[in-house]
Amino acid sequence: MEAHHERAEHQAGTSARGPRTDPATEAFVAHRNLLFTVAYEMLGSAADAEDVLQETWMRWAGVDLDAVRDHRAYLVRITTRQALSRLRTLRRRKESYVGPWLPEPLLTTPDVAEDVALADSVSTAMLLVLETLAPTERAVFVLRDVFDLGYDEIAEAVDKSPAAVRQIAHRARGHVAARRPRGTVSPTRTREAIAAFHGAVATGDLQGLLDVLAPDVVLLGDGGGVVQAVLAPVVGAAPVAALMTGLGKFGATAELTPAQVNGHPALILRVDGEVDTVMTVRVDDGLVTGLYAVRNPQKLSRVEQVTPLSR
Numbered sequence: 001m002e003a004h005h006e007r008a009e010h011q012a013g014t015s016a017r018g019p020r021t022d023p024a025t026e027a028f029v030a031h032r033n034l035l036f037t038v039a040y041e042m043l044g045s046a047a048d049a050e051d052v053l054q055e056t057w058m059r060w061a062g063v064d065l066d067a068v069r070d071h072r073a074y075l076v077r078i079t080t081r082q083a084l085s086r087l088r089t090l091r092r093r094k095e096s097y098v099g100p101w102l103p104e105p106l107l108t109t110p111d112v113a114e115d116v117a118l119a120d121s122v123s124t125a126m127l128l129v130l131e132t133l134a135p136t137e138r139a140v141f142v143l144r145d146v147f148d149l150g151y152d153e154i155a156e157a158v159d160k161s162p163a164a165v166r167q168i169a170h171r172a173r174g175h176v177a178a179r180r181p182r183g184t185v186s187p188t189r190t191r192e193a194i195a196a197f198h199g200a201v202a203t204g205d206l207q208g209l210l211d212v213l214a215p216d217v218v219l220l221g222d223g224g225g226v227v228q229a230v231l232a233p234v235v236g237a238a239p240v241a242a243l244m245t246g247l248g249k250f251g252a253t254a255e256l257t258p259a260q261v262n263g264h265p266a267l268i269l270r271v272d273g274e275v276d277t278v279m280t281v282r283v284d285d286g287l288v289t290g291l292y293a294v295r296n297p298q299k300l301s302r303v304e305q306v307t308p309l310s311r
Contacts, residue, residue, distance in 0.1 A: 024061055027071040033310040034072070034147075035079045037122070040309075041142045042083040043090060044103035044127045046302050055082045073153050080139055080157040087135045098225030100233065102292050103127040104299040105261045105278040106307040112263040113187075118311050119263030121146040124280040124292045127262075129179045133172055140165055141172040147311055190283045194258070194265045197281065197288050201244050201267070202256050209241035214287040219243065224296030240291065261303065268303060275300045 028035075035056060039049035056078045068074045094101050103124055113119050120126055121142070130138050139158050143149045144165075151162040151169070158165065193212055200208030219240045223229030234240055247256070247269065255270045261280050269277040278300060282290030294300065 023065055024063070027065070028057055028060055028075065031072050031075050033308045035075055036307075037118075037309045037311065038076060038079050038142065038147065039083045040106070041121055041127070041130070041146060042080070042138055043087055044131065045090065046104045046106060046307065047298075048086055048090060049083075052079060052082045052086055073149075076143070076147070076149065077153070077157040080143065081159075084135055084139055084158070087138070091135075098223070099229055099231040100220045100222055101131075102220060102222035102294050102299075103262075105266070105280060105294050105303055106309070107303045107305065108260050108263050108309060109306055110260060112309050113260060115263075115311065117146065118309065122262045122309060123264055123282075124262055125282045125290055126176075126180060128292075129176055132179060133175060136160070137168055137172040137175070140168045141176060144169045145173065145176075189286045191265060193283045193286055193288055194267075194281050198256065198258060198267055201247055204245045204247075206241055206245050209244055210237050212288055213237040213240055214284065214289045217287075217289055217291065219291040219293065221293045222296050222299070224298060226297060227295045229293065229295045244291075259303065263309075275303055278303050 032053065035053055036049055039052040040046055043049055043052070056075065059078050059082075060075060063074070065071070105124070106122070108122075112122070130141070133141060136158050140154055143154045143157065144151070149157075151165045154160075154169075155162045155165045160168070196208065196212045199205070200212060215237050216235065217237055217240050219230065219234040221229035221231075221234075230243070234243060247254070253272045254276075257268050257270070259266050259268045259278075261268075261278060264280060266278060266280045268275060269279070276295065278294045280292045280294075281288055282292075
């Protein structure tokens with residue numbers, strides 16, 4: 001999709017030598033980050049979100065722009081429909097996935113973290129909650145509660161009546177509320193907890209880990225059957241701490257560094273300079289309650305460069 005993006009800009013005359021001249025490309029490029037964010041929140045996969053944007057562009061390029069009143073709304077509608085179609089395919093793919101499936105981690109900019117609603121919506125914990133929704137419920141929740149679209153706009157995107165969309169939104173909101181993170185934590189307490197966790201992992205400090213891990217902490221690992229990872233959730237401070245101290249086995253070639261991933265503090269483990277594991281962290285009440293370790297190499301390319309997100 002990035003290559004296509006460059007081609008589209010070139011076709012539009014976007015370069016150091018001149019302005020864009022193609023209105024369709026100009027509108028698409030202007031809303032691209034928003035469209036990617038919509039698709040990613042519906043799918044949890046950046047690769048699939050890029051495919052959705054490719055499909056959106058192909059349909060958008062054939063639209064009579066004179067007949068389109070609101071370019072943003074129309075593009076979101078196309079993206080939502082394509083994402084819904086792909087979401088059903090993706091769900092079938094996940095049924096045969098080896099071990100836990102985790103969202104593809106994205107390296108994000110500080111402005112994403114500053115937008116609390118956006119950061120919450122793309123957090124690993126929230127994306128896992130969204131995985132429990134039916135496809136249309138997920139689309140309606142994302143479009144309404146994250147992007148604040150009107151019920152009429154959402155109805156056109158999901159081919160439902162506005163009244164039905166209201167009911168779906170209410171049901172999805174209740175479902176999410178029952179499963180979402182326990183409550184907001186101050187950024188300072190979150191940073192302190194993650195810094196303590198980072199230090200304890202880096203030094204193999206077992207007691208330090210036990211001090212910062214919640215008694216019911218859960219660790220999920222995603223190797224996709226390609227690399228080794230835990231195949232079932234690991235629950236409890238003692239077993240999780242034991243696994244974390246084992247990271248020292250990578251030796252002197254390993255480097256554990258902090259990063260902003262999906263709008264939140266995270267840790268990236270590199271071995272011989274290559275990304276090995278991206279670990280996002282959930283903090284509640286000053287303790288680490290969730291650890292999400294993505295090791296599947298097919299999901300790690302997006303932490304080498306920043307992915308722009310927007311609402």
